[in-house]
Amino acid sequence: MSDEPTSPIPADPASLDPASDPILVAEGIMRRFGGLTAVNVEHFEVQRNKITALIGPNGAGKTTFFNLLTGFDTPDSGTSRFNGKLMSETSAHKVAQMGMVRTFQLTKALSRLTVMENMRLGAANQRGERFWIGPFKFLWRDEETAITEKADELLERFKLDHMRDTFAGSLSGGQRKLLEMARALMTDPELIMLDEPMAGVNPALKQSLLGHVKELKNEGRTVLFVEHDMDMVHEISDRVVVMAQGEIIAEGTAMEISGNQDVIDAYLGAHHDLDIGEMTDALMEEGEEAP
Amino acid sequence: MNWELIFWNALYTAINAAAAGYCIVAAGLNVHVGYTGLLNFGQAGFAAVGAYAFSIPIVEYGWSWYWALPLMLACSVALALLLGLPTLRLRADYLAIVTIAVAEIIRLFLNSTRFTWLTGGTDGRNGWTTFFEDLNPIDNTARFNMGAQSIDGYRLFMAIVGWSLVVLISVFIWALMRSPWGRVLKSIREDEDAARALGKNVLAFKMQSLVLGGVIGSIGGLWLSAQKQSAQTGEFATTLTFFAFLIIVLGGLGRVKGPIVGTMIFFFVIQFVDNLLQQATRNEKIPEWIVDTSNFGVVKNIVAGLALALLVVFRPQGIFGDKREQVFDVR
Numbered sequence: 252m253s254d255e256p257t258s259p260i261p262a263d264p265a266s267l268d269p270a271s272d273p274i275l276v277a278e279g280i281m282r283r284f285g286g287l288t289a290v291n292v293e294h295f296e297v298q299r300n301k302i303t304a305l306i307g308p309n310g311a312g313k314t315t316f317f318n319l320l321t322g323f324d325t326p327d328s329g330t331s332r333f334n335g336k337l338m339s340e341t342s343a344h345k346v347a348q349m350g351m352v353r354t355f356q357l358t359k360a361l362s363r364l365t366v367m368e369n370m371r372l373g374a375a376n377q378r379g380e381r382f383w384i385g386p387f388k389f390l391w392r393d394e395e396t397a398i399t400e401k402a403d404e405l406l407e408r409f410k411l412d413h414m415r416d417t418f419a420g421s422l423s424g425g426q427r428k429l430l431e432m433a434r435a436l437m438t439d440p441e442l443i444m445l446d447e448p449m450a451g452v453n454p455a456l457k458q459s460l461l462g463h464v465k466e467l468k469n470e471g472r473t474v475l476f477v478e479h480d481m482d483m484v485h486e487i488s489d490r491v492v493v494m495a496q497g498e499i500i501a502e503g504t505a506m507e508i509s510g511n512q513d514v515i516d517a518y519l520g521a522h523h524d525l526d527i528g529e530m531t532d533a534l535m536e537e538g539e540e541a542p
Numbered sequence: 543m544n545w546e547l548i549f550w551n552a553l554y555t556a557i558n559a560a561a562a563g564y565c566i567v568a569a570g571l572n573v574h575v576g577y578t579g580l581l582n583f584g585q586a587g588f589a590a591v592g593a594y595a596f597s598i599p600i601v602e603y604g605w606s607w608y609w610a611l612p613l614m615l616a617c618s619v620a621l622a623l624l625l626g627l628p629t630l631r632l633r634a635d636y637l638a639i640v641t642i643a644v645a646e647i648i649r650l651f652l653n654s655t656r657f658t659w660l661t662g663g664t665d666g667r668n669g670w671t672t673f674f675e676d677l678n679p680i681d682n683t684a685r686f687n688m689g690a691q692s693i694d695g696y697r698l699f700m701a702i703v704g705w706s707l708v709v710l711i712s713v714f715i716w717a718l719m720r721s722p723w724g725r726v727l728k729s730i731r732e733d734e735d736a737a738r739a740l741g742k743n744v745l746a747f748k749m750q751s752l753v754l755g756g757v758i759g760s761i762g763g764l765w766l767s768a769q770k771q772s773a774q775t776g777e778f779a780t781t782l783t784f785f786a787f788l789i790i791v792l793g794g795l796g797r798v799k800g801p802i803v804g805t806m807i808f809f810f811v812i813q814f815v816d817n818l819l820q821q822a823t824r825n826e827k828i829p830e831w832i833v834d835t836s837n838f839g840v841v842k843n844i845v846a847g848l849a850l851a852l853l854v855v856f857r858p859q860g861i862f863g864d865k866r867e868q869v870f871d872v873r
Contacts, residue, residue, distance in 0.1 A: 323735070347741030359736035361729050371722070372729050373740050379722030380742075382750050386717035395722070438741055 274299040274442055274473050275351070280319055280329035282312075282497075289315045290326070291497045297442065302464065302474045304484045304505070307494035308518055313477045314356055316494065317446055321353045322346040333442070348375065350441035356450065356477070358427040362420030366411060369419050369430060370402035371395070373437025402437060409433045409463065425452045432463065443467060445476040449483050461487055485509070493517065543825060548817040550689035555813035556806040559697055559769035562704025564809070566762030567782065568789040568801040569711055573755035575787070576796035577719060579731030580752060581634050584625070584641030585786050587648045588756040589763025590778035591617050594652055596764050597667040597773045598660060607673045618760035622753040630748045645783065653775040666774040667767075674700065674768055700769040707765070708802060711758055716798040718754075727751055728796070788850055794860030803861050811849055816842040 273296035282290040290312040297303045307313050318324035320331055322343035330339045333351050341349070361369050377398070378384050379391030406412045409429045414422060422430060428448055435443055448464070449457055457480070465487055467474050478484055484491060484505055491508045493501040495517035501508055508514050555561065567589050574580040595617035599605040605613075625644055629637045652661045661667070675682050680695040693701075718724050726747050729737040734744045767773040785808070793804025819838035822828045833841045853860075 321739070323738070343735075343738040344741050344743045347739055352741070353739050355735070355739070359733045359739075361732035361736060363732055364725070364728055368725055368728075372725055372737070372742075375741055377722045380726055382718075382723055382754075385721035385723035386714060388717070388721070391722060434740065 271296075272299045273297060275320070275331065275333050275475070277320060277331040278329055280316070280326045280331065282315060282319055282324065282326050288497050290319060292316060292329070292494075292499055295492065295499060297473060297475050298490060299473055300468060300471055301489040302468055302476070302487050304488035304491045305475065305477045305494060306479070306481075306484055306491060306508075306518065310496075311494040311517075312497040313494055314446060315497075317353065317444060317477060320346075321351065321444065347438060347440075350439075351444065352435045352438050352440035352442075353444040354428075354431045354435055354446055354448065356446040358424070358431050360419040360422060360427040360430055362418060364419055365416050366406070366414045366419050366422070366430060367399070367402060367416060369434050370406060370437055371398050373434040374398040374401070375438045398437075405433045405436055408466075410459070425456045428452055428460070429456075429463075432460075436467075440472065442473045442475065445474065445478075447477050447479065449478055449480040457483070481509075543821050543827065544690075547690045548814060548821065550691045551817050552810045552814035554688060554691040554693070556810040557701065557705070558693070559700035559704045560766060561805050561809050562701060562708055563762050563766035563769060564782075564785060564789065565708050565801050565805040566704075566711060566765055567759050568762075568786040568793075568805060569708070569715060570755040570758030570760075570762060571783075571786045572790045572796065572801050573715060573727075573751055573758065576790055576794075576800065577724065577731060578727045578748060578751040578755075579634065580630075580748060580755075581638040582641045582752070582755065583638045583780075583783055584643075584645030585755075585759045586763075586778045586780060586782040587641065587645030588618055588621060588759035589766065589782060590645070590648050590652060590775070591621050592760025592763035593767035593773040593778070594661060594667065595760075597670040597767065600670040601662075601667050602660065614760060614764065615757055618757045619753050622756035623749070625756075626749045626752045630745055630752070642780065642783075645778075645780065649775050649778050652778075661775075662773070664775070666772050668772045670773075671768050671771045696771075697769060700765070704765050704769065707761070711761070712798050712802065715758075719796075719798065723747075723750075731796075790860075791854060792850065792860055794862035797860065797862045799862050800860060807861065808846075808850075812842065812846045815845045815849075819845075 275297040277292060277295040280290055280292045280295070281288070295316075305313050305316070315324065319326045322338070322341050322345065326339060330337060332338065333346070333349055336349065338346060338349070347353075361372070364372070377391070378394055384390045403412065403415075406415060409432070411426060411429055411433065414426065419427070419430060428451075432443075432445065432448065445464070448460055452460060461483060464474055464476070488505055491503060491505050492499055493508060493511075493514045500517060501511045501514050503511070567585055570588065571582060571585045574582040574585075592614055595614040596607075596610045599610045599613055600607065621644075625637070625641055629640045651657060653664060654661075655663055657663070658665075675696060678696060678699040680699050682694065682696040682699075684695040685692050686695065686698050719727070726737060726742050729742070730744055730747060737747075738744050763778065766777055789804035789808050790800050791804070792808055793800030793802065816839070819828070819833060819841055820835075823833055823835045823838050
């Protein structure tokens, strides 16, 4: 799957991969909050069956950009296409139904539903979710059994099977991250978008999360994730996109990116080799944007 | 002190036809608040529509009940759509504001002198319950004894049918809420963005919930008026909504049994305290500087309110709630 035939002209001049088969393409996405331009992305694409990392300092507009792509927010201008279908005005639930599912930076475990119910909810196109079918259990019993089976498999894979019947609210932060990812997989997404999957996760769990993300690629899915953890970015991403102040400032493999001076300046701060005290002073002068 | 009378009075209030009406109104509200997390503060509006959209065509235009009933249901659905379309996209608080305002608009409209020709104004609408009386296999005027209480055949009939309706509606709600449909509603209550991110059309589900709960509320309102053989606007003031809220909080939000248990406890306690104070003040068991015969009615509400406040503090999940759910700080 990874060896696509080479096309003569890359769709994006910034793209360093000539074998371009984008699943998601965004053009000229602009979002302003009052006077602040939160996102201003000329061109952005996610290659099919690749793991793409979106990195950048706090306030770079990564999450806002995520929201714009997934229909949780509407851009002031610009278009995005998923599998060639125009979807800039598409509402969030339709984006998900099309096969582009996201998780959240602040996990949204449905506290007063059990872990199993959380998982079952994820399954797409359930007959039993129709009002007039709901009251009649015999009409959705078989479907529910199939969904439960699939959910059990996923829970086992994510090592949450022992928590199956507890309320999701009693899970730890890391377990919630796992649950959210597993729940997103219940929808069978083509493109899964993870917003800071490693935030607040301990190193041991991090390793298994990394494994899960790699597995997604092996299953033929595409992954786009926002992350601050450079270890994860280095280890699993095929391509890294760097955002700063709402714009994309660099693209390439993790190795290329880590040598890019713009990125180092934006990410670590232009004064990163200075003493920590001087560095914070410098940051204060620059002024911080709201995340 | 006649303890027997106090007890039977309280028991009667807890299980009479009016209690069944309140229970149905509360069951509808439970669909909104308990299951979906929609803060509807205008359930009284749905109840008023139930009573008036049914009684007006019968009294004013001579319709038979089997035409009036679909009209009533249609009006209730229309009200839910009217409330939901502009507000369900917004945050929960906006629905609360709009619903409480619309419920008051409906009540004031029904009460206004300008539309007396249609609504009966302050007299309300009377004489539309004859078909209930004809339906009743029990003699409408016969008296039946229930301990120290005595009721007539009509009210006995309305109580029996009313509680049967409660059971039917509860079974229906139970069947819906255990289904994947109910699961989506609960997920919206927990976090609607999460539901949206999983491809659920949150707006459509909220609307279905609003319509379902509203229609149930209208049936409850119809029952409240039918059992007293008169549709009165006073019945549909904001207190009805707040009583319904108290009932579902008492019984446990998002529980099928919640409204039933909540109704019975609520009316038993409030009537018990009322009768107790009434007799105590009359027989001068309580010093006058605390309560006298002229103000025990107010003290009743204070005592009932205090009892409910204590319950919410010490058992916030309600009588039937799951204690474990309270552990999680939701929102």
